[in-house]
Amino acid sequence: MQPTRVIGLMSGTSVDGIDTALVEISGGDLDLKVELLAGETYPYSPQLREHILGLGAGTAMSMADVAAIDDAIAHNFAQAAQHIQIGHHRATLIGSHGQTVYHRPPQGLEELGYSCQLGRGAMIAHLTGITTVSNFRIADIAAYGHGAPLVPKVDAYLLSHPQEERCIQNIGGIGNVTYLPARSDDWLSQIRGWDTGPGNSLLDLAVQHFTSGTKSYDNNGDWAASGTPCYPLVEQWLSHQYFHLPPPKSTGRELFGITYLHDCLQDAQPYQLNSADFLATITELTAVSIVHSYDNFLPRRPHKVILCGGGSRNSYLKNRLQLLLGNVPVSTTDEFGLSAAFKEAIAFAVLAYWRNINIPGNLPAVTGAYQEMLLGEIHDNYR
Numbered sequence: 283m284q285p286t287r288v289i290g291l292m293s294g295t296s297v298d299g300i301d302t303a304l305v306e307i308s309g310g311d312l313d314l315k316v317e318l319l320a321g322e323t324y325p326y327s328p329q330l331r332e333h334i335l336g337l338g339a340g341t342a343m344s345m346a347d348v349a350a351i352d353d354a355i356a357h358n359f360a361q362a363a364q365h366i367q368i369g370h371h372r373a374t375l376i377g378s379h380g381q382t383v384y385h386r387p388p389q390g391l392e393e394l395g396y397s398c399q400l401g402r403g404a405m406i407a408h409l410t411g412i413t414t415v416s417n418f419r420i421a422d423i424a425a426y427g428h429g430a431p432l433v434p435k436v437d438a439y440l441l442s443h444p445q446e447e448r449c450i451q452n453i454g455g456i457g458n459v460t461y462l463p464a465r466s467d468d469w470l471s472q473i474r475g476w477d478t479g480p481g482n483s484l485l486d487l488a489v490q491h492f493t494s495g496t497k498s499y500d501n502n503g504d505w506a507a508s509g510t511p512c513y514p515l516v517e518q519w520l521s522h523q524y525f526h527l528p529p530p531k532s533t534g535r536e537l538f539g540i541t542y543l544h545d546c547l548q549d550a551q552p553y554q555l556n557s558a559d560f561l562a563t564i565t566e567l568t569a570v571s572i573v574h575s576y577d578n579f580l581p582r583r584p585h586k587v588i589l590c591g592g593g594s595r596n597s598y599l600k601n602r603l604q605l606l607l608g609n610v611p612v613s614t615t616d617e618f619g620l621s622a623a624f625k626e627a628i629a630f631a632v633l634a635y636w637r638n639i640n641i642p643g644n645l646p647a648v649t650g651a652y653q654e655m656l657l658g659e660i661h662d663n664y665r
């Protein structure tokens with residue numbers, strides 16, 4: 283059978299731009315194959331980024347303003363899909379995650395969560411002339427799940443190993459892990475996944491704070507590497523309720539965003555840290571919270587930790603993780619043939635492909651949903 287050419291579109295909690303992957307997909311589950319033909323990140327304009335971050339942070343806005351942001355996101359996503367195809371044969375399917383602006387996990391057993399991704403799929407289908415699957419999280423949420431993380435099932439089929447136990451750790455704005463047991467008889471039911479807490483979100487905000495907005499992230503972690511972490515503060519921050527909550531669990535900028543950073547800055551005042559020390563301390567919180575969650579919520583430490591997402595390019599953070607994990611080697615998905623930068627975009631291409639052939643995309647043991655669900659709404663090409 284001919285592989286299907288699919289575009290995956292994803293903009294995550296960093297709101298840095300649209301990660302776009304053009305892939306060829308074949309197979310179903312264990313025989314799933316994905317080839318990345320092109321990958322590109324198309325940044326948002328500074329104004330649109332500011333509006334999206336404002337909306338997410340609770341800035342008062344009219345419904346007309348929200349509609350304008352929603353439309354602008356859909357236009358940008360459609361444009362990204364058009365651009366990535368230049369010089370290639372056309373895709374027949376798009377999987378668009380959209381832009382998360384709000385995420386509220388279920389507050390109790392009988393409670394439904396809520397997650398809002400802007401950039402309507404119907405618009406993208408119309409603008410591109412390509413059938414588009416979007417709104418991936420809602421079906422899992424309707425089944426009392428968190429609607430996140432959704433990448434673990436894709437990780438399972440692209441990165442699991444017959445003998446090794448692996449943690450696939452994404453470090454985006456928020457961090458999330460997929461724990462993959464070795465592929466044995468009932469390995470699928472033993473897969474776990476959850477949001478570990480802050481990835482780069484607090485670090486990016488702190489860099490913006492110290493540079494009055496002239497820089498948006500700590501390139502390579504060099505700035506943090508020039509400082510020293512303040513461990514009493516890391517300990518204090520680690521007492522945050524989220525880190526102790528057992529999975530299934532998910533979070534977002536609602537918890538680890540600008541308000542939390544302001545609290546951290548206040549907590550740091552008695553220690554009179556300079557900016558480098560503060561960044562080193564925030565970076566340490568990301569690293570320690572990841573390892574702490576493995577130690578608390580996994581049967582044992584994995585054989586390998588494999589990183590992806592923008593934070594995998596932060597050498598200082600990677601080194602801190604390696605130090606905390608001792609003899610468990612830390613690498614990136616690039617070393618396993620899967621692009622660390624575009625893995626999430628690739629995952630939404632796979633989820634769209636699965637939706638199109640009626641394969642469920644969620645793992646109930648990860649999201650907490652009571653059953654497997656077909657994820658995403660299909661918007662036909664209206665042209």
Ligand SMILES: Nc1ncnc2c1ncn2[C@@H]1O[C@H](COP(=O)(O)OP(=O)(O)OP(=O)(O)O)[C@@H](O)[C@H]1O
Pocket residue numbers: 293294295296297298301452453454455456457481482486499500501502503590591592593595596597626
């Ligand atoms: N060279 C680099 N050095 C250090 N950090 C980097 C580098 N490149 C990217 N990053 C970090 O990665 C972030 C973007 O990561 P990514 O695109 O994976 O996030 P996201 O997809 O928006 O988030 P999420 O996975 O939470 O949805 C940037 O905001 C920055 O903090």
Ligand SMILES: CC(=O)N[C@H]1[C@@H]2OC[C@@H](O2)[C@@H](O)[C@@H]1O[C@H](C)C(=O)O
Pocket residue numbers: 294295382384385397429430431432433434454455456457458477532533534626
């Ligand atoms: C609501 C939402 O957009 N959540 C994102 C976010 O970014 C990382 C983490 O928090 C993860 O739970 C999720 O994204 C990935 C792609 C997922 O669903 O697997």
